[in-house]
Amino acid sequence: MASRAGQEKALRLLRHLPRVALNNIDHPNPKPASRRKRGAHGGDTHGAGDKGSKARQHFARAGFEGGQTPFYIRIPREDPYKGHHLRREYPPVSLHQLQLMVDTDRVDAGRQIDLTQICNSGLFRLEPLRRQFGFQLTDEGMDEFVTPVNLEVQWASERVIAAVERAGGTITTAFYDMASLQAMVDPERFFKRGVPIPRRALPPQDAVGYYTDPSTRGYLADPEQVARHRLTLAQKYGYELPKVKEGPLTERKDPRQIFFGLEPGWLVNLTDKQVWRVKDPVMSEYFRS
Amino acid sequence: MANRLILRRHHNCGNMTTKMHLLLRSASFLQQNLRQPGSPKCLLRATQMVRLCSTQAGKVHDTAPALPVAAAESDAPALLRPLTETVAPSAAAVRQVWVENMDSADERKLGLLELHPEVFAAFPKLHLIHDNVRWQRMYRQVDYAATKTRAEVRGGGRKPHPQKGGGRARAGSIRSPLWKGGGVSHGPRGPKTHFYMLSHSARVGGLCATLSVKLAQNDLHVVRDLELPSADPGLLQELVERRYWGPSVLFVDDTDEMPENLVRAADQVPHYNLLPVYGLNVFTMLKHDTLVLTVAAVERVQERLLRALSIHNSMAVKHTDASLLR
Numbered sequence: 001m002a003s004r005a006g007q008e009k010a011l012r013l014l015r016h017l018p019r020v021a022l023n024n025i026d027h028p029n030p031k032p033a034s035r036r037k038r039g040a041h042g043g044d045t046h047g048a049g050d051k052g053s054k055a056r057q058h059f060a061r062a063g064f065e066g067g068q069t070p071f072y073i074r075i076p077r078e079d080p081y082k083g084h085h086l087r088r089e090y091p092p093v094s095l096h097q098l099q100l101m102v103d104t105d106r107v108d109a110g111r112q113i114d115l116t117q118i119c120n121s122g123l124f125r126l127e128p129l130r131r132q133f134g135f136q137l138t139d140e141g142m143d144e145f146v147t148p149v150n151l152e153v154q155w156a157s158e159r160v161i162a163a164v165e166r167a168g169g170t171i172t173t174a175f176y177d178m179a180s181l182q183a184m185v186d187p188e189r190f191f192k193r194g195v196p197i198p199r200r201a202l203p204p205q206d207a208v209g210y211y212t213d214p215s216t217r218g219y220l221a222d223p224e225q226v227a228r229h230r231l232t233l234a235q236k237y238g239y240e241l242p243k244v245k246e247g248p249l250t251e252r253k254d255p256r257q258i259f260f261g262l263e264p265g266w267l268v269n270l271t272d273k274q275v276w277r278v279k280d281p282v283m284s285e286y287f288r289s
Numbered sequence: 290m291a292n293r294l295i296l297r298r299h300h301n302c303g304n305m306t307t308k309m310h311l312l313l314r315s316a317s318f319l320q321q322n323l324r325q326p327g328s329p330k331c332l333l334r335a336t337q338m339v340r341l342c343s344t345q346a347g348k349v350h351d352t353a354p355a356l357p358v359a360a361a362e363s364d365a366p367a368l369l370r371p372l373t374e375t376v377a378p379s380a381a382a383v384r385q386v387w388v389e390n391m392d393s394a395d396e397r398k399l400g401l402l403e404l405h406p407e408v409f410a411a412f413p414k415l416h417l418i419h420d421n422v423r424w425q426r427m428y429r430q431v432d433y434a435a436t437k438t439r440a441e442v443r444g445g446g447r448k449p450h451p452q453k454g455g456g457r458a459r460a461g462s463i464r465s466p467l468w469k470g471g472g473v474s475h476g477p478r479g480p481k482t483h484f485y486m487l488s489h490s491a492r493v494g495g496l497c498a499t500l501s502v503k504l505a506q507n508d509l510h511v512v513r514d515l516e517l518p519s520a521d522p523g524l525l526q527e528l529v530e531r532r533y534w535g536p537s538v539l540f541v542d543d544t545d546e547m548p549e550n551l552v553r554a555a556d557q558v559p560h561y562n563l564l565p566v567y568g569l570n571v572f573t574m575l576k577h578d579t580l581v582l583t584v585a586a587v588e589r590v591q592e593r594l595l596r597a598l599s600i601h602n603s604m605a606v607k608h609t610d611a612s613l614l615r
Contacts, residue, residue, distance in 0.1 A: 004382055007412045011505040014413055019535075020502045022575050025419045 003104070088133040088207075090155045093124060095163055096141020102149065110248055112260070114152040115176065115184045128181040137171075139163065148242070150249045152219075155210075161217055162233050168242035170249055174219040175211050177201035180258050187259065191268045196278075199264035199287055200256045219255060256289075263287065382406035384504060388584060391512045391551075394528040399513055402584060408594045409504050411497040418502070421495030421571035424487040432483070436476030439464045445471070493597040499571045500590070508535065509580045511587055515542055520553035525561065535578020539564055543585040566590055 018024065037046040048055040063070045101107040106121040115134055118124050126132050134154025142159060148168030156164075156173055164171040176184060179198045183190040203211045203220075211218035214225035234241035244250060256264055265278040265287030278284045384404040390397045404410070439445065445464025452459055466474040487495075503509040510532075517525060529538055537560040540551065545565040555561040564573065566589045574580060582590070 004379065007410065008382075010413055011410060011501065014502060014505040015507070017506075019506055019508065019578065020413075020415070020418070020575065021578075022422060022572070025415055025422065025575075027419045027423075028416050 085131075087131065089131050090134055090136035091124070091126065091132055092138045093118060093135045093153070094138045094140035095145045095160060097123075098137070098149075098151075099141060099145050099147060102147050109147055109149050112150040112152055112248070112251055112253075114174075114253075115154070115181075116187060116259075119185050126181070126185050128178055128185060133181065134174075134176060137164075148244075148249060150251065152253070156216070158215070158233070159237075162237045162239070165230055165233065165241065166237070166239040168244065168249075170244055172217050172219050172252065173211060174253070174255075175200075175203040175207055176258070183258055188270070191270050194267070194269075196267045197258055197262055197264050199289075200258055202255070219252070256287075378406045382410055384409050386504070386509070386511045389510060389512050389532075391515055391528070392518055394524060394531055396532050402511055402587065404504070404587065405591050405595060407598060408497050408591050409500050409509075411494075411501045413502045413505065414494060414498045417491055417495040417498050418571055418575070420487060420491055421499075422575065424485070424492075425570060425572040427483045428485060430483045432477065432481040434477035434481075435479045436473040438474070438476075439466060439472030442470070442472045489597070489601065493594060495571045496569065497594055497598070499574045500594075503574060503580050508578060509582070510534065511582055511584060514548070514583055515540055515551045516548045517550035517554060520550040522554045522557035525551070525554040526558065529561070529579075534581070536560055537577040538562070538579045538581055539573060539577035541566060541569060541580060541582045541586045541590075543583065543589045566593075 014020070036042065045055065053059055060066075063072055065071070098107075098113075101118075101121055101123065102109045106123060107113055107117050111117070115126065118135060119126055124135070126135070136155035137151070137153045137157075137160045139157060139159045142163035145163050146167050149164065150169060151164055151171040152174050153171070154173060154175065156171060161171050177200060180200045183197065202208070208220075210216055212220045214221040214229045217226060217229075230241060251260070253260065258264070262268065262275070263277075265283060267276040268274075269276065278287055383406055385401050386404060387398045388400045388402050390399055439462060442464040445462040447462075449460050449463050450457060460468070462468075462471075464471045466472055500509065540547075540555065540561070540563045542563070543566045545567075547563050552563065555563055560577075562573075562577065566586050569590060
């Protein structure tokens, strides 16, 4: 969709162009007219060549190579692909794209930019059922990243972290399990289910190390250690670490929390515009743990 | 220099899409050179210049008055209808049109009306307009061409002559496609419909694009009502000509019961046509040079289209449709 300025420009142009009428509109990308194989040059074998199974519409099965061991049998399975259907995926979002989103107001830089904000921009789509567990931030455009933002992604490399912190922002890497992800990706759809907000699960065994490590800004890491690593990283890459004021740039979610302002166990009723809390002590204790 | 050459080369080409694309690329040239209507580099014809200057449609972005201008008119009602509170377009994008009179051939401006930019200032998506026009033509098209195959042609059950010994080509049936009078192998088979449904968003988008194009090209006018003083077609023609409305005019009201005088007058003139809002479609809007809508029609069209735009979009501002019940 064009921006408002682009739309205004186009409409202003129309004032000086001939009247749009039935005789002067055309499709910018028309389907090519199909050419039938008829007549002197299209006839005789009609594009099928001479004889053979193809001319007689009796094709061999797909992949058959005339008797030679076919490619799909000849090539052995490889271990690197073993269990690939069970691995977690992190679709990339580049810093360039992020900067563009902030500049064009597709994403609100005044609040924490997390998975939900990126999905709500409409530019990125996450499919948890395809084992996509969140977004990873890539370093394309890291030299031009200048906005201080409060970011929460699922994976980020050291250079990306440095680029974000150099601009005066903060970055956290956080894990969301499948149920939490489905709530995050489309909150309206989740609330319409009428199910209480789940308690976010802890990361699996192979991810615990990443999310408790201050050098990767894990959400389970010690904040003091994280502050120390911020300083170390600034010294490593040679930039001055800007002071980050307490406020929108430092707000963090609880490790069990999915949405800001809403705790696990609460039920959101969109039709009546109500939020219901847990009264039962046992349930309350479970959700708060 | 190169930009001017491009314009001259494509000046007479009929293809709007090409023209739009070219001019969008050389937009800076246009901004510099077409701001003064009298300049020799301007590509407008004299009649078009007069029409554009006579109405103020293009200038409202800079100096749009917030209140109805025709306060001196004794019979001018307060026609400025603020947009509903559920809608929040930016002030610069809101369009304002004059509300004109139909009760005499003389043109009088009775007030101002605000139009929602999503409906009347949408991007002019020519491909959507084309798709809608094509759909309107094709969905009701039926090809009645049908041929008979060798099995359907009468006769041809018996082998005409023995296989061998005649000196003739072998034949199994006198109705084989090789024979004169025989069946057609791959001919058109029976009535064929070209029915298909264009997606909801494409149809809604096409309507909004067409309305925006009409407004941008100064071919959309709003009148308070369609009450003519008499049923004289000459009066209607004089009214249309004096205001430089195009040869063909489409009058749109929100109901299908139109004022009698207009019905009688327009009946005499084949290129003045009447349409209720529910019949509004891209083809008809493009076929007629000028669209004239009543205030009620504008409001109805706007609320229907805003609802249609938001109905499948969970991210859009929702528009209530209470008045759809009437």
